[in-house]
Amino acid sequence: MRNIRKGTGESRRGKETLLLILDSAKTILIEQGYSKLSMRKVAVGAQISVGNLQYYYPSKNDLLKDMLDHSIDEFMDEFERLRLGANNDPELHLKSIINFIVLDLGNPTTTTFYPELWALANHDEYADKLMDEIYARVRVPLEDSIMRLNPRLDFEQVQKVALFISSSMEGMTMFVGHGKVWNDSIQHMANIATMSFLQLVKNITPDDIQENSFELANHNG
Amino acid sequence: MRNIRKGTGESRRGKETLLLILDSAKTILIEQGYSKLSMRKVAVGAQISVGNLQYYYPSKNDLLKDMLDHSIDEFMDEFERLRLGANNDPELHLKSIINFIVLDLGNPTTTTFYPELWALANHDEYADKLMDEIYARVRVPLEDSIMRLNPRLDFEQVQKVALFISSSMEGMTMFVGHGKVWNDSIQHMANIATMSFLQLVKNITPDDIQENSFELANHNG
């Protein structure tokens, strides 16, 4: 709630409407996509008038910002809980993170919200900055596990392996997410991911990363 | 050009305008996102009148369909060329596919077009069907290589490993794509991907995939 009009949403009643608004906006984004998200629809969804909506969020952009913040906080809260209950064994910790993230893709909200965010980030500076922040935070526990499992890597290399693992999991969203063709296989995908990432982390050497590109695209056959 | 009005775009001149239209629409989708894509803007971009645009595409939806078809065909043509020049060695073939796809993510068009498509697929049936078709075709050469590199897997398992590899690469789009924070590391990411996927394909067993989920989320510590 950082983008509301100053001195607003401070009473109990005000806070309730604020949540109704954010919930309505999120629901519309998820069910209909950003192109169908309008102030009027949000107002209807929150069962308030357009004027009242504008009292809280003078512009659509202000609403969008807060909605993104709010939606992402919900995920980060859950993720933080997972971090706190971290296992001392880095391998088990890594496994639990992988399982958590991949299975979370099956959540209907996650399945549709994040692709919207990625598309938005290509044209909206705020969404772009927000994305960087979330995924940087998601990578932290990954980096920690990788570092401990493979001391040969320097931090820059650890970062890149963590980035690979994290982005790799995100990519499954469009295929194993809720309602997607391969949704039934989501647990199998989590298994493959676990096995694959663990082997990667244990066996990768600095040379594997730095290795020069071999020219294949041009002279193959 | 399957969704144009019947008996349209058959003269040389007509075909030219058709391409101008599709190009304009694609440019707007990439530069401004789907929410800003309007018939008027497309007409301006193609330097024709709205009326003329409607002559080719009676409805916005018809235009959208053809635009998606057309944009995807461009990628598939390139990809098909890669397939035809396939190496007999399945390992080299796999490597070349990985390198091609990952490095293609750095293409500005790819970077922004595909996230738009993924978001669209969550709310548009046609985009959803189209996505299934593209990625199924991308998976074919992957499945072929995997099958030859690891005969222990049955076809269903091969499919899942191919799906994992394919979706994994797509996930990098938002991080190493054009203009993204990690774009400089795109070749390193391709290296990690190559190393990781190759090890996965060679070493994975049917048991790794089928394995029951271990319960970690609930009782950790």
Add this chain to the structure above:
DNA sequence: GGATCAATTGTACAAGTGTACTAGTTTAGT
């Protein structure tokens, strides 16, 4: 029991939207 400010409503407007429709111009075939 006013005073003060948060919360809510309703209306209004300019700009943009998709699309229907009419009337022209250009092109190609005979």
Add this chain to the structure above:
DNA sequence: ACTAAACTAGTACACTTGTACAATTGATCC
């Protein structure tokens, strides 16, 4: 040269959009 079809432009309409604004209700405090 005539004709039919392909192509192009322009206008019009009903509807949605974001946002500005005035007016009213509600609650809280001294």
